[in-house]
Amino acid sequence: MDSRWLPIVLAPFMGSFLGVLVTRLPAGRPIAWVRSACDGCGRRLTAADLVPILSYVALRGRCRSCGAPIERLHLWIELAALAVAVSAATTAQDAAALWADCVLGWGLLALAWIDARTMILPDALTLPLIPAGLAATAWLDQTALVEHAIGAISGYAAFQAIAMLYRRIRGREGLGGGDAKLLAVAGAWLGLSALPWVVLLAATFGLTIAAVMRYRGHAVDATTVLPFGPFLVLAIWVVRIGQIPG
Numbered sequence: 001m002d003s004r005w006l007p008i009v010l011a012p013f014m015g016s017f018l019g020v021l022v023t024r025l026p027a028g029r030p031i032a033w034v035r036s037a038c039d040g041c042g043r044r045l046t047a048a049d050l051v052p053i054l055s056y057v058a059l060r061g062r063c064r065s066c067g068a069p070i071e072r073l074h075l076w077i078e079l080a081a082l083a084v085a086v087s088a089a090t091t092a093q094d095a096a097a098l099w100a101d102c103v104l105g106w107g108l109l110a111l112a113w114i115d116a117r118t119m120i121l122p123d124a125l126t127l128p129l130i131p132a133g134l135a136a137t138a139w140l141d142q143t144a145l146v147e148h149a150i151g152a153i154s155g156y157a158a159f160q161a162i163a164m165l166y167r168r169i170r171g172r173e174g175l176g177g178g179d180a181k182l183l184a185v186a187g188a189w190l191g192l193s194a195l196p197w198v199v200l201l202a203a204t205f206g207l208t209i210a211a212v213m214r215y216r217g218h219a220v221d222a223t224t225v226l227p228f229g230p231f232l233v234l235a236i237w238v239v240r241i242g243q244i245p246g
Contacts, residue, residue: 008085012052015081019074040068052078100136108233115229121178133188151187201235
């Protein structure tokens with residue numbers, strides 16, 4: 001098998017793990033060494049129940065024992081993890097770059113999903129992506145390491161400064177510390193020169209979603225709280241895969 005196909009083949013299985021991560025990590029539940037079970041009847045799931053995508057389709061989204069619906073999150077995140085690998089494969093120059101892109105993409109996917117559900121970007125996922133980005137940079141292009149390290153520091157410092165200014169002007173939180181750490185991730189993986197693109201795209205995505213929500217009748221004003229993490233994640237991925245200068 002061509003080594004470039006391996007991340008694509010493994011992607012749904014990674015998505016299955018991310019589904020566990022997304023549901024258990026925010027709740028403080030153990031992630032490893034615990035067998036998956038049906039939320040309805042408690043029956044432990046077998047290997048036949050855990051084949052990514054195919055098991056959900058074969059079972060029509062229901063537990064084979066009690067018929068309770070299986071949360072669609074698991075199907076969607078498995079498909080999303082596959083989409084990450086496929087999109088990375090279209091631009092990666094070699095297998096090493098493809099694996100690096102997949103590590104970033106799968107990590108970002110979990111962060112976006114958790115932030116959308118809980119308004120939290122957990123340090124347990126965000127912080128490891130910073131040294132991982134620097135390590136990937138050193139592996140793929142050692143000459144860019146200094147710029148990426150400066151990008152990580154600058155990204156964090158810039159968002160912290162913006163958050164502090166927002167608090168002083170508006171008297172309430174606007175950007176969380178997790179957003180600043182996520183921009184540090186962007187700097188580590190993309191470099192200093194890519195950060196303006198990331199911020200611009202993330203803001204554009206956020207304003208677009210807010211406009212769509214308002215058009216559909218949702219009350220959207222200056223006090224409306226939206227998780228910014230998913231927009232940052234999408235922007236980081238677009239810059240990375242789109243190979244926007246950075």
